[in-house]
Amino acid sequence: MTGIPDEVLEHFRKVPLFSAVSKGDLRAIVSAADEIDEPAGTVLVREGEFRSELFVITAGTATATQDGREIRAMGPGDFFGEIALLCGGPRTSTVTAQSDVTLLILAPNPFLRVLRSEPDLLDEIMQALGDRLRSHEPALV
Numbered sequence: 001m002t003g004i005p006d007e008v009l010e011h012f013r014k015v016p017l018f019s020a021v022s023k024g025d026l027r028a029i030v031s032a033a034d035e036i037d038e039p040a041g042t043v044l045v046r047e048g049e050f051r052s053e054l055f056v057i058t059a060g061t062a063t064a065t066q067d068g069r070e071i072r073a074m075g076p077g078d079f080f081g082e083i084a085l086l087c088g089g090p091r092t093s094t095v096t097a098q099s100d101v102t103l104l105i106l107a108p109n110p111f112l113r114v115l116r117s118e119p120d121l122l123d124e125i126m127q128a129l130g131d132r133l134r135s136h137e138p139a140l141v
Contacts, residue, residue: 004030008104011056011077017086020128025114025121032110040099045081047094053107054085060101064093073098085111086129 004027012018012030021029033056038044044062045051056079064072064080071093074080080095085108115122 008058011058011079011104014077015054015056015079015082017082017125017128021121021124025118025124028114028118028121029106029111030104032114033104033106035102035104037100037102038097040097040101042097042101044095044097044101044103045091045093047092048090050088050090051081052084052088053105054081054111055079055095056104056106058102058104061098062095062101063098064095066093 008030009023009026012026018026018029035058040060044055047066057074057076059076062074062078063070064074074095080093081091083089084091085106088108115125
């Protein structure tokens with residue numbers, strides 16, 4: 001992907017793992033993603049299935065459900081699957097396109113290639129991951 005619009009970079013910057021990475025490293029990450037279009041009604045991921053891609057919505061809307069109950073409406077700039085990108089595992093919700101959507105999908109192998117080619121990026125992502133984990137853990141006394 002060449003000539004990445006700043007708006008797309010900002011969508012990826014909202015992903016907690018990428019919030020602190022440099023603009024150059026962010027461009028490398030976005031360049032490793034694939035852009036797809038899906039029609040309204042498409043199930044993008046299904047609860048319980050094993051997939052490990054990160055999805056970033058750049059146009060359109062989608063809804064996440066758990067056990068058939070809506071838990072989140074999403075639109076441009078929203079994302080899902082950032083933890084699955086790192087460690088796989090079953091999806092915790094089903095995400096369905098409510099309108100025609102355009103998505104950037106980052107799969108593990110292209111992501112790992114970027115990490116290997118940009119040594120500072122791994123440090124930035126590990127810092128962001130540590131910060132995120134710390135914010136969800138009770139303090140040890």
